[in-house]
Amino acid sequence: MRNPPIRIADAISRSAQLNGITDTAMLDTQLILCFVLQKTQAWLRTWPDAKMSEGHLSHFEELFQRRLAGEPVAYLTQSCGFWTLDLQVSAATLIPRPETELLVEKALQLDLPETAQVLDLGTGSGPVILALASERPMWQCTATDNSQSALAIAERNLGRYGFDYVSFVCGDWYEPIRGQRFHCIVSNPPYIAQSDPHLGEGDVRFEPTTALTSGADGLDDLRQIIGGASRALHKHGWLITEHGYDQGSAVRALYAKSGFDQVTTHRDLNGQERITLGTALCQ
Template identity: 55%
Template sequence: MKRIDQLLAYAAQIDSPTAQLDAELLLAFVLDKPRSYLYTWPEKTVSEQQSAAFMMLFERRQRGEPVAYLLGRQGFWTLDLQVAEHTLIPRADTELLVEAALQLADAQSALQVLDLGTGTGALALALASERAQWTVTGVDRIESAVALAQSNQRQLQLNNVTFLPSSWFSALAGQCYDLIISNPPYIADNDPHLQRGDVRFEPLSALVSGPDGLDDLRLIIAQAPAYLSANGWLLLEHGFDQASAVRELLQQAGFVDVSSRRDLSKHERISLGRLPSLS
C-alpha cells in the first residue's frame, strides 16, 4: 500500500506546467479530502482501491485530459461549478467579464442581464450571485449545456437566473436587456493552438468561429442593438490579438464608449461598448 507522499511524488511526473497541483487535486478528489489533508497527513496509507482510482486518473491526465473534466468540477469566481465534456471549461481570464459588468452598473439597479452562449452557466451564475436584484438569463444552443447550467443553478440555489435553449438571440424575440455579456467562440479554425493543451479535449463548437475567429463576434455585435435598452452595455471576451478588430466592429455597429481591458497576462482580453440613447 502506498502513502500519500509517495503517490504525490510519483504523480508529479505529469507532463503539465501545474503537475504538482494536478496531482494534489486528483488525490484529494479520490480521498474525498481537502488538499490541506495531504500535507497534514503525508504518511497516511491509501487503500488499494483508492490508489487504483488515483492511478487511473493520473494516466488520463498524462494523456492530456483536463483536470476539470476528470473531477467534473471547476472553480469560477466564488463558485464551484459542475463541468462536462460538452461545455467549455471556465477560466480565470473570463472573470474579467464579471468584474467589468459589476463595475459598470449601480449595485442597487434592478437590471435585465443576458449571458449568450452560457455553457456551464459560469458568467450568469457569477453575476446572479453578486447581484440579487438583477434578473439574469443564460442561453446556449446546446441543450445538454442548458441542462448542466440549470443543475449548477439548483446546486447554488440562485433564484434570479434562468437558463433556456437559444442559438444566440434566436429564441429571444421581443426581449430587451440592460447588459449583454458573452464569451463566444473566437479561435480561427486553423489555429495551431487547437492541437495543444486542454483545448484538444474541449468541444470545437465552443472554440472555433470561422477563418479569422470573428464570425460569432460579428453576429453578436450586429444583432445586439435590437436587444439592448438605451445606454445598455455589450461586453465580449475575445482572443488576445482581436481587440482592435472587435473595437472597430462595435464602433461600426453604433456603440460608444468603446474600450478594451487586459487580462492577467496583460493581453487585451475583453472589449465593451454602450448603445447610446436616441435622444
Template identity: 45%
Template structure:
C-alpha cells in the same frame, strides 16, 4: 505505475514528476486528483502527508491519473471547476471556465451598481458568468442561453446546486429564442478561435467542444453576429455589451463595435496581462 505501500506525500511527488511535460501545475493536478479519490478537501494532502494511501484508492488514483497523462483536463476528470468561488459541474459539452473570464465578471460588477438590471449571457456553457453575476446581485434579472441542449441542462443543474434560482437558463441559438429587447447588459464568451489555429491541437482545448471554440472569418464571425444583433436587444438609453475574445483581437473587436454604432469601445487586459475583454455602449437614438 505506483507501488503500494505509498504515502500521500510520496504519491504526489512521484505522480507530479510524470506530468512535467504535460502540465504547468503538476503538483496541484495531483493534489486535486488524490483528494477527489479520497473525497477530502485539498487541505487534506497538506495536513496528512504521511498518511498511507490504501490499495483501492491507489488503483482509483492510477486510473484517473492515466487520463491526465493523456492530456485530459483535470476539470473533466473530476467533473468540477471552481469559478468565482462557485463549484461548477463541467462536462465535455461545455468549455471549462477559466480564471481570465472572471475579468469580465469584475468589469460588469464595477461598471453597474444598480440593484435592478436586466442582463443576458450568450453562450452560457456551464452558466459561469451568469451565475457569478447572480451571486453578487440576486435582484438582477438574468437570462442565459446556449444552443447546446446538454450545456443548458448542465447550467441549470449548476444553478440549482449553487442556489441561484433567479437566473433563467434556456436553449437558444444566440438570440433566436430571446424575447426581451431592453437588456441593460449583454455579456458573452463566444467562439473566437480561427479553425486553422495550431493551439487547437495542443493542451486542454483538444478535449473541449470545437463548437464552443471555433468561429469562421478568422474567429470573428460569431463576435460580429453578437455585435450586430445585440443592438436590437439592448436598452435604448445606453445598454452595454461585453465580449471576451482572443488576445490578438482587441483592435478588430473595437473596430467592429464602432462600425456598428457603439460608443467608447475599450479593451481590458486579463489577469495574465493579455487584452481579453472589450466593451462598449449602444444608444438607439
C-alpha cells in the same frame, strides 16, 4: 499477488511523471487525489503516511493515466473554481478561464438598475451569469446556449447555489430571447480561428470545438453577437464581450459599425487585450 498499500506521500511523488505535460504537476496530482479521497489539500499535507485503499488506488491510477494522456484536471474531477464559485463542468462545456473573470468585473462596475435585466450569450456551464447572480442577487438574469448538454450542467450549477432570478434557454444566440430587451449583455463566445494550431495542443484538445472556434478569422460569432445586440438592448444598454488577445481592434471596429458609443478594450492579468465594451446609442 496483492500490491502493498501505498501512502499518500507515495502517490504525490508520482507527480514527477507529469513534468513536461503540465506546469502544475504537483497541484494536478494533489487535486486528483483530493477528488478520489474526497479530502482537502490540507488533509493530504497532514496525513502523508495514511494508506490508500485498493479502490482509491485504482481510481487514482485511472485518473492519473488520463492526466498523463493530457486530459485537463477539471474534466477528471468534474469541477472548476470560477470567481467565488465551485462549478461542475463536463466534456460538453468549456473549462471556465480566469481571464473571463474580467467580464464579470466589468459588468459589476456598470451603473445598472437594482433589478437590471442581464443576458449571458453562450453560457456553457454558467460561470459568468452565476458569478453575476452571486454578486447582484436582484438582477434578472437570462443565459443562453445552443448546447442542451452544456445547459444541463449550468442548471445543475444553478441548483447548487439556488439563485432566485436566473433562467437558462436553449437556442442560437438571440433566437431564444427574441423580442426581449436587456440593460446589459455579456458574452464569452467562441473566438478562435478554425485553423489555429493551438487547437491541437494541451488542454484545449479535449474541449468541445463548438465552444472554441468561429470561422476562418475567429470572428464569425462576435460579428453576429455585436451586430444583433442593439435590437436586444435598452437604449444606453451595455454590451461586454470577451475576445482573442489579437482581436481588440477588429472587435472595436465591429462595435463602431453597429452604432456603439464609449467603446473601450481592457487588458487581462497577462496584459493582453481581452474584453471590449460599449453602450448602445439607439434602440
